[in-house]
Amino acid sequence: MSAQDRADASPSPSHAMSPGEVQARLDVGAEGLSGPAAEERLRRHGPNRLPEPPRRGALLRFLDQFRNLLIYVLLAAAAASALLGHPLDAAVILAVVVLNAIVGFIQEGKAEQALAAIRDLLAPRASVIRDGRRQEIDAQEAVPGDIVLLEAGDRVPADLRILSARGLRAEEAMLTGESVPADKSADAVPEEAALGDRRSLLFSGTLVVAGQARGVVVGTGAATEIGKVSAMLAGVETLETPLLRRMDRFARQVTLAVLALAVLAFGVALLRGWPAAEAFMAVVGLAVAAIPEGLPAVLTVTLAIGVRRMAARNAIIRRLPAVETLGAVGVICSDKTGTFTRNEMVAGAVVTSAGELAIEGAGYGPKASIMAAEGGDPDPETIGLLRRLARAGALCNDAALAPGDAGHWQVLGDPMEGALIALAARAGVAAEEPRLDAIPFDARHRWMATLHEDGEGGRILAVKGAPEALLPLCRHEAAPEGVRALDPAAWEAAAHRLADGGYRVLALAEARLPDDAGLADARLPRLTMLGLVGLVDPPRTEAIAAVAACRSAGIRVKMITGDHPGTARAIAGALGLDATGRALTGVDLDSLDDEALQGAAAETDVFARTSPEQKLRLVTALQAGGAVVAMTGDGVNDAPALKRADVGVAMGRKGTEAAKEAADMVLADDNFASIAAAVREGRTVYDNLQKVIAWTLPTNGGESLVVLAAIGLGLALPMSPVQILWINMVTAVALGLTLAFEPPERDVMGRPPRVPGASLLPAVLAWRVVFVSAVMAGCAFALDLWATARGLSVEESRTLVVNAIVAMEVGYLFAARQSRGSGFSAEGFRGTPAIWTGIAITSAAQAAMTWAPPLQWTFGTASLGVTEVPACLGAGALLLVLVEAEKALRRAR
Ligand code: ATP
Numbered sequence: 001m002s003a004q005d006r007a008d009a010s011p012s013p014s015h016a017m018s019p020g021e022v023q024a025r026l027d028v029g030a031e032g033l034s035g036p037a038a039e040e041r042l043r044r045h046g047p048n049r050l051p052e053p054p055r056r057g058a059l060l061r062f063l064d065q066f067r068n069l070l071i072y073v074l075l076a077a078a079a080a081s082a083l084l085g086h087p088l089d090a091a092v093i094l095a096v097v098v099l100n101a102i103v104g105f106i107q108e109g110k111a112e113q114a115l116a117a118i119r120d121l122l123a124p125r126a127s128v129i130r131d132g133r134r135q136e137i138d139a140q141e142a143v144p145g146d147i148v149l150l151e152a153g154d155r156v157p158a159d160l161r162i163l164s165a166r167g168l169r170a171e172e173a174m175l176t177g178e179s180v181p182a183d184k185s186a187d188a189v190p191e192e193a194a195l196g197d198r199r200s201l202l203f204s205g206t207l208v209v210a211g212q213a214r215g216v217v218v219g220t221g222a223a224t225e226i227g228k229v230s231a232m233l234a235g236v237e238t239l240e241t242p243l244l245r246r247m248d249r250f251a252r253q254v255t256l257a258v259l260a261l262a263v264l265a266f267g268v269a270l271l272r273g274w275p276a277a278e279a280f281m282a283v284v285g286l287a288v289a290a291i292p293e294g295l296p297a298v299l300t301v302t303l304a305i306g307v308r309r310m311a312a313r314n315a316i317i318r319r320l321p322a323v324e325t326l327g328a329v330g331v332i333c334s335d336k337t338g339t340f341t342r343n344e345m346v347a348g349a350v351v352t353s354a355g356e357l358a359i360e361g362a363g364y365g366p367k368a369s370i371m372a373a374e375g376g377d378p379d380p381e382t383i384g385l386l387r388r389l390a391r392a393g394a395l396c397n398d399a400a401l402a403p404g405d406a407g408h409w410q411v412l413g414d415p416m417e418g419a420l421i422a423l424a425a426r427a428g429v430a431a432e433e434p435r436l437d438a439i440p441f442d443a444r445h446r447w448m449a450t451l452h453e454d455g456e457g458g459r460i461l462a463v464k465g466a467p468e469a470l471l472p473l474c475r476h477e478a479a480p481e482g483v484r485a486l487d488p489a490a491w492e493a494a495a496h497r498l499a500d501g502g503y504r505v506l507a508l509a510e511a512r513l514p515d516d517a518g519l520a521d522a523r524l525p526r527l528t529m530l531g532l533v534g535l536v537d538p539p540r541t542e543a544i545a546a547v548a549a550c551r552s553a554g555i556r557v558k559m560i561t562g563d564h565p566g567t568a569r570a571i572a573g574a575l576g577l578d579a580t581g582r583a584l585t586g587v588d589l590d591s592l593d594d595e596a597l598q599g600a601a602a603e604t605d606v607f608a609r610t611s612p613e614q615k616l617r618l619v620t621a622l623q624a625g626g627a628v629v630a631m632t633g634d635g636v637n638d639a640p641a642l643k644r645a646d647v648g649v650a651m652g653r654k655g656t657e658a659a660k661e662a663a664d665m666v667l668a669d670d671n672f673a674s675i676a677a678a679v680r681e682g683r684t685v686y687d688n689l690q691k692v693i694a695w696t697l698p699t700n701g702g703e704s705l706v707v708l709a710a711i712g713l714g715l716a717l718p719m720s721p722v723q724i725l726w727i728n729m730v731t732a733v734a735l736g737l738t739l740a741f742e743p744p745e746r747d748v749m750g751r752p753p754r755v756p757g758a759s760l761l762p763a764v765l766a767w768r769v770v771f772v773s774a775v776m777a778g779c780a781f782a783l784d785l786w787a788t789a790r791g792l793s794v795e796e797s798r799t800l801v802v803n804a805i806v807a808m809e810v811g812y813l814f815a816a817r818q819s820r821g822s823g824f825s826a827e828g829f830r831g832t833p834a835i836w837t838g839i840a841i842t843s844a845a846q847a848a849m850t851w852a853p854p855l856q857w858t859f860g861t862a863s864l865g866v867t868e869v870p871a872c873l874g875a876g877a878l879l880l881v882l883v884e885a886e887k888a889l890r891r892a893r
Pocket of ligand 1: 335338414416447465466504505563564
């Protein structure tokens with residue numbers, strides 16, 4: 001029986017009990033469960049996972065493949081053929097339809113699996129206290145009795161009884177339907193309170209939108225409230241994007257046009273005196289020829305491959321349309337810390353009222369050398385002030401350091417806070433005064449405060465934050481002689497100096513309070529300034545290269561940071577991101593109206609001290625200027641900007657669950673270079689979709705032209721309907737699919753972004769489709785005439801034409817691989833493993849169709865001789881040469 005069940009069965013459920021009672025019942029103290037106890041409970045209660053949502057059954061998914069207008073037309077053609085006494089044709093059409101469904105079924109299954117695997121990469125984590133230490137665990141491993149720490153932006157990992165909370169609010173719409181976030185606290189509520197009124201509980205799956213909390217797990221997995229409402233489980237994401245929908249529409253239009261054309265052709269054939277049955281079979285051939293039945297499956301696979309490639313480059317796609325949109329991105333707005341920089345912070349400089357110190361030490365270990373900034377040993381007074389400041393930094397802190405591999409220390413939590421703990425260790429101070437209360441960091445006010453016993457009968461309030469946020473709250477400054485009046489100008493100058501040097505600057509302050517003071521009594525504008533810490537956070541080297549790549553790809557990169565403008569400019573300079581050296585701050589932005597903002601947003605590359613609201617305004621302004629915008633974010637307040645952006649990008653490591661959920665893409669490594677890599681893959685996917693379409697359509701076009709011309713000119717069909725169907729199937733599956741695997745073209749990041757909303761089949765490609773169709777049809781007739789002249793039988797002549805068309809498809813494949821460059825290059829002919837596999841399969845299939853008796857019987861083919869085979873290959877080569885010549889002409893113009 002789970003804890004939640006017990007809670008429900010017992011006379012007083014956990015929301016009506018005091019925190020202490022709940023802890024006693026779950027047998028857990030303040031130090032959390034021990035490792036072995038947690039393991040034992042995990043065995044007993046099972047993983048904290050909801051039962052899998054029911055998947056569509058295999059049969060249903062298979063049958064779904066037939067729900068397509070293209071297929072209906074083919075099925076009708078099969079039925080008509082059977083009725084007209086052509087059972088073989090009917091059987092082959094049916095076989096091809098089933099084969100198509102099987103291929104679609106398998107490919108779709110693979111694509112769904114790929115998406116499911118990617119969802120697993122986003123498995124949520126939880127911060128718990130076990131063995132008295134804060135630890136990050138997989139949320140699936142949370143067990144009843146675990147003490148969980150939560151802050152704004154976190155997703156609640158299990159049902160929790162709140163033990164303590166501050167300013168806590170949770171969004172529970174998914175459970176209660178209430179869209180306004182509910183206030184939460186540790187106070188017990190009456191037993192009969194409805195779900196939405198159980199303010200002492202946090203429910204699994206809901207979002208913390210404000211405040212901080214510590215709670216004990218009372219229910220996991222299926223025993224949670226959300227687990228009981230299984231109907232709400234998120235379904236499987238469908239494989240649909242605007243582009244696929246557009247293609248679907250296109251396919252429907254093609255089908256209707258084909259039907260109209262077929263009726264017309266039937267009429268013409270009758271007028272020309274064809275027997276009705278024969279005319280009908282010719283029209284069936286036309287329908288079969290013109291319908292691109294393999295195309296939808298190939299397009300889906302192309303997208304799925306893009307998703308997989310992006311995941312391999314640390315960009316995890318949450319919403320499929322982002323794959324296409326990424327290729328059109330014209331502006332990337334990225335935050336700085338961790339994205340452009342490594343987010344491995346070291347306190348490198350400290351400014352006190354008595355002097356400045358330089359600190360040299362790598363990582364988060366306690367070893368470092370501390371010197372006066374101007375060189376030499378620091379004086380004892382400055383060291384005294386450093387200790388005081390370092391203690392405040394370690395107290396006002398939510399992070400922890402843990403020993404990692406090879407003597408390195410690892411940060412649990414914010415690396416900047418980790419650097420402050422390391423600074424305290426380096427300065428030789430221990431900060432163990434227990435925390436009584438806290439005001440969490442908020443990107444809007446940019447500081448945080450904690451209240452502690454000071455061990456001398458009083459209390460101490462430790463505060464850290466951005467200098468310009470903290471200075472107005474200070475009245476005094478710590479000095480060697482004790483305290484003295486604050487000199488704001490001197491501190492501002494020092495903060496600027498550090499920021500311009502590329503340091504991330506943090507101010508530290510404190511206040512002494514009487515022993516009964518709470519945070520409500522702490523009058524904040526009475527703080528004593530302790531000093532400034534300059535933190536070094538070097539730019540990522542790969543980000544420098546990625547910024548350059550984006551530039552050459554015609555993409556503007558903008559830095560939007562909460563940090564100081566000086567720091568932002570210095571880092572932007574090091575990244576080669578900003579030529580103007582100008583930075584706009586949030587205050588500047590607020591002074592602009594929407595129109596002025598649009599201009600400023602386009603011209604400026606560095607935005608500093610911005611709030612999440614200003615980020616939202618910036619995205620909107622950039623979009624109003626016509627740009628497709630990608631925007632990064634990590635905080636709970638970034639969600640609106642992420643949703644608004646064309647591609648919202650959340651940080652996988654430091655990002656909150658709220659940001660991840662609002663995002664279209666999550667970066668597993670928080671790295672800017674991964675965004676650039678995803679854009680490159682996005683462009684490649686789009687290129688490949690275009691290649692697949694531009695390559696596939698001429699097959700249908702060429703074949704239709706052949707049938708239409710035959711009817712129009714009153715000639716015999718150079719290929720039978722089943723042969724046409726064979727070509728469509730073999731080439732679409734074995735050859736067309738290979739284009740989905742094409743690597744990025746060399747200049748993929750050397751051209752400007754695609755114009756959003758542009759047609760998938762621009763004029764150049766539409767023309768090529770017509771051109772290739774015409775060449776194919778022309779060749780088919782020429783070969784047909786040649787065969788007749790040489791006295792070949794109808795079977796032999798048709799076999800020749802079929803093989804020639806397939807050979808032309810192969811030739812065109814090499815031309816289609818390079819959308820702009822020449823196919824006549826070492827790179828062009830080297831191909832890819834996919835291409836060569838496709839060609840091998842196609843050749844084997846053609847050989848079987850030509851020479852294997854059962855297939856000869858089925859498809860009405862006959863063996864070809866030594867003269868005919870080179871003729872087919874020649875047709876293939878001819879088409880390649882013609883298309884390349886056309887491309888060369890276009891390039892020369
Ligand atoms: P970016 O948006 O590029 O990641 P950032 O991390 O500097 O930049 P914020 O997290 O909004 O942006 O921080 C803004 C400022 O608030 C920082 O420059 C710092 O001075 C201060 N700050 C950040 N985190 C804390 C914290 N935990 N406690 C106190 N002050 C903080």
